[in-house]
Amino acid sequence: MTVKSCICPYCETLVPEDTTICPGCQEDVAGLLKLAYPHVTYYDEALELAEQGELARARDSAYLSLRLRPTYRPSLMLMARLNAREGHWETARQYADMAKELEPDDPELDELRAEIDEGEKQQEAARHSEMMDDVTARRKAAERFLALHQRELAQAALYGAILGGVLVETARWLIQSWMQRKS
Numbered sequence: 002m003t004v005k006s007c008i009c010p011y012c013e014t015l016v017p018e019d020t021t022i023c024p025g026c027q028e029d030v031a032g033l034l035k036l037a038y039p040h041v042t043y044y045d046e047a048l049e050l051a052e053q054g055e056l057a058r059a060r061d062s063a064y065l066s067l068r069l070r071p072t073y074r075p076s077l078m079l080m081a082r083l084n085a086r087e088g089h090w091e092t093a094r095q096y097a098d099m100a101k102e103l104e105p106d107d108p109e110l111d112e113l114r115a116e117i118d119e120g121e122k123q124q125e126a127a128r129h130s131e132m133m134d135d136v137t138a139r140r141k142a143a144e145r146f147l148a149l150h151q152r153e154l155a156q157a158a159l160y161g162a163i164l165g166g167v168l169v170e171t172a173r174w175l176i177q178s179w180m181q182r183k184s
């Protein structure tokens with residue numbers, strides 16, 4: 002569980018951060034912590050789902066966590082990241098800004114905000130290059146078509162020339178034979 006340190010309810014020893022085993026009496030206080038911090042439980046669940054790629058369900062859990070504790074920073078940040086991952090840039094920024102409002106001096110939150118902006122920029126660039134690829138592909142197809150067309154035109158011109166030549170020859174032959182007959 003991702004929780005701050007707490008006091009063991011059995012022996013009143015301080016249980017440090019990132020463990021649920023009391024160093025005083027070796028009791029596992031995880032169950033109690035879950036009851037005491039349900040928003041953390043939802044956050045942990047959301048994190049696990051996000052790691053499994055279950056983004057929609059992860060968002061549901063993070064949302065529940067924030068319903069219980071609207072100022073829980075890890076859930077706000079996770080919500081920002083989940084929304085960014087799905088391209089919901091505006092929502093992502095809103096969650097990042099909410100976290101920032103709570104802790105204005107935290108550089109991690111500036112990084113998160115920058116990550117979101119950068120992600121959006123990259124997506125825009127990718128979309129743009131896809132569009133360019135499309136234009137390039139169409140232009141290439143058109144050029145190929147044009148090349149084919151030109152070859153056909155050249156062929157037609159050649160046939161025309163040959164045919165023209167044949168006609169001229171025939172005409173000459175006809176005139177010649179007509180003149181021969183006349184003389």
Ligand SMILES: [Zn+2]
Nearest residue numbers: 009012023026
């Ligand atoms: Zn204890």
